[in-house]
Amino acid sequence: MFGDYSLSDLGAIFAMQGFAGLILFSVFLLMALGLAIIFGQMGVINMAHGEFMILGAYVTWLTSNFFQAHLPALFGGYFFVAMVLAFFASGALGMLVEWGLIRHLYKRPLDTLLATWGLSLILQQCYRSIFGAREVGVDLPQWMLGSFQVTDAIQIPINGVFVMVLTILITCAVAYILYWSRWGRQVRAVVQNRVMAGAVGINTEKVDRYTFALGCGVAGVAGSAFTMIGSTGPTSGQLYIVDTFLVVVFGGAASLLGTIASAFTISQAQSTLEFFLSGSMAKVITLLAIVGILMLRPQGLFALKVRK
């Protein structure tokens, strides 16, 4: 397949392919971060994760409409406002859900699976009733469209780079919050020993609520960013949920580093295979490989060492 091409052509394609892989990595990591917090730290299987993302996407759409109608001069910067709003909207909904639903089910993990799945259906139908069944198009500011022309043949999509930068920032922020802040210590204390954490004066219920809200908020920001690359409709969240769980489970549930490593491995494998095979086959082979590895290493790539 490469016989007819010059070396510089090939070089350019491989450079762009490398970037395609990195962009996919950022997308995977961004969707998985929120779930890594909720599933990893709290052990809650949140099937409605995709719907929290789509809430962020709809908030972005509303913000973009608002700016177009009332503040057209500031349209170029609306995306940053939208991301902040998306974080708080999804976070607030997350807090409400934790208070109304999840906290009653902490001791019954399989029931949370069913309850959050039901929640995802309810949210989908709510979006459909409120925003309509049709997908909405989110207009991007002009500066986010198009690509950087690195050389004649190499073009790097601007929105891809934007997602990458955003992912790095959010990952750093989450890492800081979980591992270096006082509140993060409380979260980890509750994860390791809830009773003991309570005994030393940590309000475990409050920690649970804010952890869940943080995970949902991060999902909202991810949804906001994905309006640049994917669709925004009532059921769009479903497109992400499988990949998201894959990344988190493959990485090892309670480990942020594991999530990063697994997002990187899966995205690189998929994007390389997609280049040499077809889209569907790439997915099949990636999934087979993951199943194989998980059979050998059920705890995922990185796991906390615990005494059994």
Added chain:
Amino acid sequence: MTDEIDRDPPSPLRRKLLMGMAAAPMMGMLTRASFADVPATSAVNTTGLAVTDTDVTVGILHSITGTMAISETGSVEAEKLAISQINAAGGVLGRQIKFIQEDGASDWPTFAEKAKKLLVENKCAAVFGCWTSASRKAVLPVFEQYNGMLYYPTFYEGLEQSKNVIYTGQEATQQILAGLNWINTTKDAKTFYLLGSDYIWPRTSNKIARKHIENHLTGCKVVGEEYFPLGDTQFNSVINKIKLTKPDVIYAIIVGGSNVAFYKQLKAAGIDLSKQLLLTISVTEDEIDGIGGENIAGAYACMKYFQSLDNANNKAFVPAFKAMWGEKTVIGDVTQAAYLGPNLWKLTAEKAGSFDIDKIAAASPGVEFKGAPEGYVRIHENHHLWSRTRVGRARADGQYDVVFETPDLVEPNPFPKGYQ
């Protein structure tokens, strides 16, 4: 105290109401007299369908919840518009159309169950519905067993024909061949890269496209063919491959949410659709709503109907649709095809002089609808429609400019020889 109400004199309003009620039977006689040519129910309905002296019941069966609601909403709207217009013009065989709407919920067994309900319990004289091939395949045995009539609006892969179905959308060859011929002759396109979502319609359509390109267009070849899982949102790798192979035409049959991702990423990767030819058969005005006009401007689509079509029928249809469903709604190819359903059924019933399913099925071939927004259609022996194929070019505002139209109606050929 207790008798107070009785002692009050009757209110003027109540008296008026009573007078109105007394006059009601006479009103009924008047209407009956003014439509003296209304045929007797026993004559137009010999098989126990839901037909009375004043009305006839039909079914609407689409997904209004679940994944497919996004696509099927337009069809429901078009069918309701057609029914209300027919009713305003006097109904069918002197009877007003009443509809029962059921929700297929994007779930194929549900479609079958609801189809059975509409036929067995409600005795619907006709059903307008289904969107995906999977839902049609699920209800087909039901319609054949209980002898119902289905008007199916979507363009589809062909390879099917039934006494109990009228296909108001295009089958694959009607949608594919003319478009490929056009882009080959007018744009001098020789190499094609075929893309699709991974299920029956894109695969069958690309198979037909490949056979046509390789066997009927001289000097043309397919340089790549790829499929993506439904809902896939990452196309950067295939876009790089397209950049490497530099095909004259990208032939895209991607559906649903993937569409949005594909065109956004194509644009972001610097593929300029004003220079790179792209022909699609899966993006109507409905989909552009989600994709964003600026992301797809310049692409060509091969359809039989575009909202921007310039003819008298369409100029009446578009404002009527917007008046009923809102100024912002857009009308895609399938929405228009769904609008044909109730109209064709009405014309067929009038031709047959009956609502009986067997008579409708037998009378269907040759029925012409001159008021179709797409221009003129006629039902073929094989229960598909003769209609024109058109190519449109997407504008940034989400509409298409019609750039080509076949001079004649294209014959439907659901079982094309040499293409399977």
